[in-house]
Amino acid sequence: MIEVILIFPLIACLILFFIKSKKLNDFALIAYAIVHLVISIALYLKKINLEISSTKLFGAYFSVDSLNILFLLILSVIFAGVAFYNKSYFKNTDRSDKAHTYYSIAILLFIFSMTGTILSANLALSWVFIEATTLASAYLIYFNKTKHALEAAWKYVFICSIGIALAFVGIILLSIGTGSINSLFFNDLYINAGKIVPFWLKLSFVFILVGFGTKMGLALSMRGFLMLILKLLLLFQLYCRLHY
Amino acid sequence: MLEILLNIIFLLTFPFLFIGIINKTKAFWAGRKGASVFQPFYDFIKLLKKGEVISTTTSFVFALSPSLTFASVVFAGLLVPVFNHRAILSFEGSFILFAYILALGKFFSLIAAMDTGSSFEGMGASREASFSTLVEPAFFIIMASIIALSGNYTFQSLSLILQSSGSFGYLIIILSVFALFIMMLVEGCRVPVDDPNTHLELTMIHEVMVLDNSGPDLAFILYGSGMKMIILASLIANLIIPTGLSFFYSIIAFIGIIFILAIIIGTLESSFARLRMTHVFEFIFTMSSISLIILSLTMISMHKHGG
Amino acid sequence: MVNMLIVLFGLTMLYMAATSRIKAHIKMLSFQGLILFLILFLDEDKTNFINLIFLSIETLLVKTILIPLFLTRILNKNEVFRDNEPHIPNFYSLVIASIMLFAGFMISSLHGQGFENVTALYFGVSISTILISLFLITTRKKILTHVIGYIMMENGIFLLSLSVAKEMPIIVSMGVLLDIFIAVFILGFLINKINTAFDELNICELCNLKDCDCND
Numbered sequence: 001m002i003e004v005i006l007i008f009p010l011i012a013c014l015i016l017f018f019i020k021s022k023k024l025n026d027f028a029l030i031a032y033a034i035v036h037l038v039i040s041i042a043l044y045l046k047k048i049n050l051e052i053s054s055t056k057l058f059g060a061y062f063s064v065d066s067l068n069i070l071f072l073l074i075l076s077v078i079f080a081g082v083a084f085y086n087k088s089y090f091k092n093t094d095r096s097d098k099a100h101t102y103y104s105i106a107i108l109l110f111i112f113s114m115t116g117t118i119l120s121a122n123l124a125l126s127w128v129f130i131e132a133t134t135l136a137s138a139y140l141i142y143f144n145k146t147k148h149a150l151e152a153a154w155k156y157v158f159i160c161s162i163g164i165a166l167a168f169v170g171i172i173l174l175s176i177g178t179g180s181i182n183s184l185f186f187n188d189l190y191i192n193a194g195k196i197v198p199f200w201l202k203l204s205f206v207f208i209l210v211g212f213g214t215k216m217g218l219a220l221s222m223r224g225f226l227m228l229i230l231k232l233l234l235l236f237q238l239y240c241r242l243h244y
Numbered sequence: 245m246l247e248i249l250l251n252i253i254f255l256l257t258f259p260f261l262f263i264g265i266i267n268k269t270k271a272f273w274a275g276r277k278g279a280s281v282f283q284p285f286y287d288f289i290k291l292l293k294k295g296e297v298i299s300t301t302t303s304f305v306f307a308l309s310p311s312l313t314f315a316s317v318v319f320a321g322l323l324v325p326v327f328n329h330r331a332i333l334s335f336e337g338s339f340i341l342f343a344y345i346l347a348l349g350k351f352f353s354l355i356a357a358m359d360t361g362s363s364f365e366g367m368g369a370s371r372e373a374s375f376s377t378l379v380e381p382a383f384f385i386i387m388a389s390i391i392a393l394s395g396n397y398t399f400q401s402l403s404l405i406l407q408s409s410g411s412f413g414y415l416i417i418i419l420s421v422f423a424l425f426i427m428m429l430v431e432g433c434r435v436p437v438d439d440p441n442t443h444l445e446l447t448m449i450h451e452v453m454v455l456d457n458s459g460p461d462l463a464f465i466l467y468g469s470g471m472k473m474i475i476l477a478s479l480i481a482n483l484i485i486p487t488g489l490s491f492f493y494s495i496i497a498f499i500g501i502i503f504i505l506a507i508i509i510g511t512l513e514s515s516f517a518r519l520r521m522t523h524v525f526e527f528i529f530t531m532s533s534i535s536l537i538i539l540s541l542t543m544i545s546m547h548k549h550g551g
Numbered sequence: 552m553v554n555m556l557i558v559l560f561g562l563t564m565l566y567m568a569a570t571s572r573i574k575a576h577i578k579m580l581s582f583q584g585l586i587l588f589l590i591l592f593l594d595e596d597k598t599n600f601i602n603l604i605f606l607s608i609e610t611l612l613v614k615t616i617l618i619p620l621f622l623t624r625i626l627n628k629n630e631v632f633r634d635n636e637p638h639i640p641n642f643y644s645l646v647i648a649s650i651m652l653f654a655g656f657m658i659s660s661l662h663g664q665g666f667e668n669v670t671a672l673y674f675g676v677s678i679s680t681i682l683i684s685l686f687l688i689t690t691r692k693k694i695l696t697h698v699i700g701y702i703m704m705e706n707g708i709f710l711l712s713l714s715v716a717k718e719m720p721i722i723v724s725m726g727v728l729l730d731i732f733i734a735v736f737i738l739g740f741l742i743n744k745i746n747t748a749f750d751e752l753n754i755c756e757l758c759n760l761k762d763c764d765c766n767d
Contacts, residue, residue: 161733172711
């Protein structure tokens, strides 16, 4: 289940890269949106019924628990809306097929990274996926290639990069505080939560808050309001986890 | 007894040699043969034989100050240990007297410069004063850190750092040497703080303060500035030389380090120009930054060893 | 020896704060890369061998050679050599930077809870490097200096991650990933575009989009 939701966009990106056609792009996006929605609802139902919590393929790196599934559902719903809106958004612009393909690939990668962040069970892996979202959405911002878009893209990339660098400092401080527990899996951190030195935990929380907060509060996105909401949800989830 | 005699001979004769070596190094880098290393001594004798011209706009301060400055520098020289032995006047807390006696001498040279009524000298005096202002707190911070580390309140603590500080000892010594070297450049008015060879009035700092002096007064001012550099060089040498050395070897090491410092100053003078005025302040402030680093390293080191 | 290198790293930060010549900044960046490479080698009980090789190649190649080379090429193409008069004059910049360095040392020598399992000097210099880099980013005016400040912050983060490298070597590799990400993305891509679109690399030009005004 979780493997499908993660591997599907990668395969779709490869296919789209080699076959460049507008219809295929729209189709791929809508297909992925439907797959995403279906899988998240299925995971939600399974979670309630059977308590399945990890995948066979990726091992313990991705897991679904009661916090994850909520955000995954929200992401699915919003992405479904975006995918359907996308078709008519592109009808009015005449960009070439190639540009449209790159645009769709970027959206697919963006949602892939978002999903990866939500589903990941390791703090370091979440951080890597958030870097990937910066990359993907920077291309989306610069899509129109105007002067305004360039300025927005520069500001976005720079501020996001500083944000994730500060969040990385927070992660390092957390690992200083955990001392002998040598892993950043959320499960291990929950289980050993009493052994973490409180000073380092608080310090790392502040750094991660500031870091992901700068990345999140950016309203300059030319992609509009939707991406902002998505990011808000994503990062709010990370706070909840850390301020356990 | 022998040590005290050697100490006094060193203090009285080496300033000429120091300035002579600096000039010889500069000549070497410029491809000239240069004057002999004893030339400052011959200049001193020549100036002593001349008569003095004293401006009529000055008062007794102008006549008094060169002797007072020179006396303060000699007194400060008595406080500093040379040749790995105690200083001639050594007591606890002597570094405070050292700093303020030097400041007294500098104060008198400043007001003598302002006494002449010439605006150039006043300008040089104000610049010189601002440099010294930046140097003094840094010097106190460095001395306080070193004294806190080694527990000895005299200047002997400079040699005793390694015994009491463990792994940070070498680091603190290197940083202190660098900071005291900057102080030597400031107090001795050398490049990059002040160019002793410039003749343009807008760029002179120390030279312009002594523009009106002549004859024996000028002789003692030059002697005094050389002696100031020797004193600060012996502080640096005290930091570098280890304590267990026998007397003979410590004499050789001391004189060797003083020569090397003179050669370094000469090389710096040949390679760099004097910095722009705003950049000079940043350069001098580097000494304060390094002194803060020394202070924090001291505190870390004392924490580690349970101070 | 490692202590000396770490303090030297701190001193390069002071030099960066005091100067406005961009060439000097770039030289200090490669010097910092060299220092990090030496620290990696001399403190050899930190990681296992293969990881060490990978990290040292990355440090030497990317931090010391490639990124300064990129920056120098951008410098020469745009003929920007000096930062304009920064918002805070250089002297006060130096004062503030030394106070931050001193504060970093002070924090690392605190004898509080939890400071036992971190090497004191690493932590102090890293935190002060990060703070000084953020300070430089906010007070300077040219985009290139902002990027240089960001790379300095990454060097500081790398130093911080070396202090936990023994327990969790994955973190150092993540730091390296961040480095390469920035090198490829910001330097290679956006600076070229900004060159062709704007005349000067001044952030005063980037003032058309402000907060809370949606320009779409």
